[in-house]
Amino acid sequence: xxxxxxxxxxxxxxxxxxxxxxxxxxxxxxxxxxxxxxxxxxxxxxxxxxxxxxxxxxxxxxxxxxxxxxxxxxxxxxxxxxxxxxxxxxxxxxxxxxxxxxxxxxxxxxxxxxxxxxxxxxxxxxxxxxxxxxxxxxxxxxxxxxxxxxxxxxxxxxxxxxxxxxxxxxxxxxxxxxxxxxxxxxxxxxxxxxxxxxxxxxxxxxxxxxxxxxxxxxxxxxxxxxxxxxxxxxxxxxxxxxxxxxxxxxxxxxxxxxxxxxxxxxxxxxxxxxxxxxxxxxxxxxxxxxxxxxxxxxxxxxxxxxxxxxxxxxxxxxxxxxxxxxxxxxxxxxxxxxxxxxxxxxx
Amino acid sequence: xxxxxxxxxxxxxxxxxxxxxxxxxxxxxxxxxxxxxxxxxxxxxxxxxxxxxxxxxxxxxxxxxxxxxxxxxxxxxxxxxxxxxxxxxxxxxxxxxxxxxxxxxxxxxxxxxxxxxxxxxxxxxxxxxxxxxxxxxxxxxxxxxxxxxxxxxxxxxxxxxxxxxxxxxxxxxxxxxxxxxxxxxxxxxxxxxxxxxxxxxxxxxxxxxxxxxxxxxxxxxxxxxxxxxxxxxxxxxxxxxxxxxxxxxxxxxxxxxxxxxxxxxxxxxxxxxxxxxxxxxxxxxxxxxxxxxxxxxxxxxxxxxxxxxxxxxxxxxxxxxxxxxxxxxxxxxxxxxxxxxxxxxxxxxxxxxxxxxxxxxxxxxxxxxxxxxxxxxxxxxxx
Numbered sequence: 001x002x003x004x005x006x007x008x009x010x011x012x013x014x015x016x017x018x019x020x021x022x023x024x025x026x027x028x029x030x031x032x033x034x035x036x037x038x039x040x041x042x043x044x045x046x047x048x049x050x051x052x053x054x055x056x057x058x059x060x061x062x063x064x065x066x067x068x069x070x071x072x073x074x075x076x077x078x079x080x081x082x083x084x085x086x087x088x089x090x091x092x093x094x095x096x097x098x099x100x101x102x103x104x105x106x107x108x109x110x111x112x113x114x115x116x117x118x119x120x121x122x123x124x125x126x127x128x129x130x131x132x133x134x135x136x137x138x139x140x141x142x143x144x145x146x147x148x149x150x151x152x153x154x155x156x157x158x159x160x161x162x163x164x165x166x167x168x169x170x171x172x173x174x175x176x177x178x179x180x181x182x183x184x185x186x187x188x189x190x191x192x193x194x195x196x197x198x199x200x201x202x203x204x205x206x207x208x209x210x211x212x213x214x215x216x217x218x219x220x221x222x223x224x225x226x227x228x229x230x231x232x233x234x235x236x237x238x239x240x241x242x243x244x245x246x247x248x249x250x251x252x253x254x255x256x257x258x259x260x261x262x263x264x265x266x267x268x269x270x271x272x273x274x275x276x277x278x279x280x281x282x283x284x285x286x287x288x289x290x291x292x293x294x295x296x297x298x299x300x301x302x303x304x305x306x307x308x309x310x311x312x313x314x315x316x317x318x319x320x321x322x323x324x325x326x327x328x329x330x331x332x333x334x335x336x337x338x339x340x341x342x343x344x345x346x347x
Numbered sequence: 348x349x350x351x352x353x354x355x356x357x358x359x360x361x362x363x364x365x366x367x368x369x370x371x372x373x374x375x376x377x378x379x380x381x382x383x384x385x386x387x388x389x390x391x392x393x394x395x396x397x398x399x400x401x402x403x404x405x406x407x408x409x410x411x412x413x414x415x416x417x418x419x420x421x422x423x424x425x426x427x428x429x430x431x432x433x434x435x436x437x438x439x440x441x442x443x444x445x446x447x448x449x450x451x452x453x454x455x456x457x458x459x460x461x462x463x464x465x466x467x468x469x470x471x472x473x474x475x476x477x478x479x480x481x482x483x484x485x486x487x488x489x490x491x492x493x494x495x496x497x498x499x500x501x502x503x504x505x506x507x508x509x510x511x512x513x514x515x516x517x518x519x520x521x522x523x524x525x526x527x528x529x530x531x532x533x534x535x536x537x538x539x540x541x542x543x544x545x546x547x548x549x550x551x552x553x554x555x556x557x558x559x560x561x562x563x564x565x566x567x568x569x570x571x572x573x574x575x576x577x578x579x580x581x582x583x584x585x586x587x588x589x590x591x592x593x594x595x596x597x598x599x600x601x602x603x604x605x606x607x608x609x610x611x612x613x614x615x616x617x618x619x620x621x622x623x624x625x626x627x628x629x630x631x632x633x634x635x636x637x638x639x640x641x642x643x644x645x646x647x648x649x650x651x652x653x654x655x656x657x658x659x660x661x662x663x664x665x666x667x668x669x670x671x672x673x674x675x676x677x678x679x680x681x682x683x684x685x686x687x688x689x690x691x692x693x694x695x696x697x698x699x700x701x702x703x704x705x706x707x708x709x710x711x712x713x714x715x716x717x718x719x720x721x722x723x724x725x726x727x728x729x730x
Contacts (some may be wrong), residue, residue, distance in 0.1 A: 005552050012548035019545075042525040168381070176385035177597035270545040271569055271601055275383075279543045314549030318537035319512050321549075 017307020023284025044259025062173025110293025136256025382416030567592030
């Protein structure tokens with residue numbers, strides 16, 4: 001191996017690692033606030049990318065119907081409560097859960113004058129996000145809110161079930177074959193014999209911006225502080241008047257947004273399939289485990305390490321790449337169990 | 348409810364469910380319509396809906412179960428079809444590991460089985476149980492011979508191999524390396540990647556460092572486009588070869604202009620319209636393509652669905668012979684059907700011309716493959 005190959009591999013590892021880092025942050029966030037190990041995190045990656053791809057192909061993405069279906073379900077669950085709260089509450093619920101999906105359906109079918117196929121790329125991306133991201137809080141409302149106080153194991157089992165359901169729906173919506181989307185930027189820079197594509201700069205740049213934005217959100221904003229408070233002590237936060245339900249929904253909104261955006265960022269670099277998300281999410285999970293599911297910076301660094309390790313092992317022993325990446329968990333767990341005090345979870 | 352009424356009801360229910368089973372020919376189908384092999388299994392599943400509903404004047408029922416590309420499920424489904432539905436013949440499964448696992452069960456139940464998976468091991472007559480097993484897709488070895496022949500005649504001396512890190516890639520490497528060695532073709536790199544990988548930069552750099560004249564990518568469906576796109580992006584200028592696993596429209600859509608000039612071996616059904624008019628396969632293949640596209644839209648056919656269609660054609664030719672010797676549902680019928688399948692001669696199917704024998708339960712010759720080139724975003728017959 002010469003220096004140039006090492007640099008190329010390093011570049012590839014950092015681009016992939018940036019995506020894993022975003023997903024590991026989302027996983028840590030969801031676990032800290034709701035205690036859910038969010039296995040379906042990866043599905044948002046696939047849904048985001050494939051929704052964008054179907055919009056560009058001039059098809060109506062299946063996620064649109066999922067958005068409407070979940071909207072109907074949430075309305076049905078929440079309507080009695082909202083009715084008691086007053087007509088304004090009910091109107092808000094209907095607007096969010098029924099009118100919004102219908103507006104999205106209208107936009108996809110060309111209500112804005114032109115079909116999304118002919119829109120500029122940025123608007124297409126925004127529409128794809130607008131369709132996929134609300135699925136996060138909707139899924140929280142339907143699947144996790146009723147069992148918010150359940151033990152971690154039950155939450156994990158529900159997360160696995162949700163993952164399987166979403167993968168199945170993905171196959172139904174998008175078919176078995178994959179898709180790619182056009183690059184955000186066709187630019188390429190030559191730096192010391194190394195070609196850096198505009199798209200890889202987009203990925204690394206967007207990841208960095210998101211990480212900083214999350215940092216500011218948690219450090220400065222009221223909602224961010226509320227989420228942190230919930231993560232540290234649920235009962236204490238509730239006594240201070242923070243709604244754990246709102247915290248849960250907000251967390252899932254962020255997780256879905258991070259997932260969908262990651263998918264949209266990598267769709268021009270690689271082919272995305274309905275089930276790509278699981279493996280990508282799992283590698284983010286390895287990063288999150290390195291951070292002990294609590295530390296954001298360590299999780300992000302761990303995810304970068306996963307990306308680099310993956311890149312270099314694909315050069316040396318491509319058949320064993322996944323084995324090497326996932327074996328990383330074992331020494332990390334040993335190290336963590338030796339260094340950290342074991343705390344029995346209070347139930 | 349008194350006891351008499353209860354038992355009467357029970358008899359009525361049993362009769363209602365059992366009645367069609369006794370009179371008709373029941374075909375148990377196991378396909379991988381979900382999971383990693385879904386892109387192969389879905390067109391196969393769609394194809395069964397297009398098949399004739401009667402053979403030799405008898406009604407045919409297709410009982411289709413999905414095995415989710417999982418070997419355990421394939422075995423479970425096969426048992427269910429054999430014991431509960433009492434099927435006369437099993438068709439399936441889509442992929443090699445599942446088909447290999449199903450052989451034991453079909454042989455144990457003395458029921459003929461027609462596999463739609465590629466490996467030659469499925470019909471390796473060294474295993475006595477293979478007496479009951481037939482298959483429709485070409486052997487990997489036929490396809491790799493075609494690739495090696497094309498490479499040597501094009502003056503290729505060194506080749507780099509990259510394939511799926513699973514049975515498909517491994518099987519291809521074994522067959523390909525054997526023939527390549529015999530023909531003095533040097534394999535300078537041997538890499539693996541996974542279907543869901545998001546990057547193959549490492550493998551691509553290693554392959555390019557070996558400076559091969561040509562690259563062979565052994566993958567199926569759209570995932571096979573990833574190494575080719577990565578190689579093009581890194582500036583690789585040599586020739587590209589793909590396997591018949593990529594022969595569907597989605598591959599062309601995803602790979603785009605990076606796949607121009609790629610060579611691959613395939614069943615003649617892929618380019619049915621380009622076959623010369625005197626080729627008997629043309630009519631049969633076009634018939635299938637026409638039926639499939641009428642139901643699923645233009646350009647929707649894949650060679651995988653055609654393997655299922657061919658299984659149907661084998662049955663259409665074998666069942667009338669077997670019907671003379673036994674009633675559907677009986678042990679005699681199943682044995683007669685097996686014998687009839689083994690005795691099939693000169694049957695034209697969409698992938699070739701079948702001549703079965705006790706030693707050959709595939710029955711294809713070199714007419715079952717053509718070399719194809721990707722040109723202007725479509726398949727083009729060469730030779």
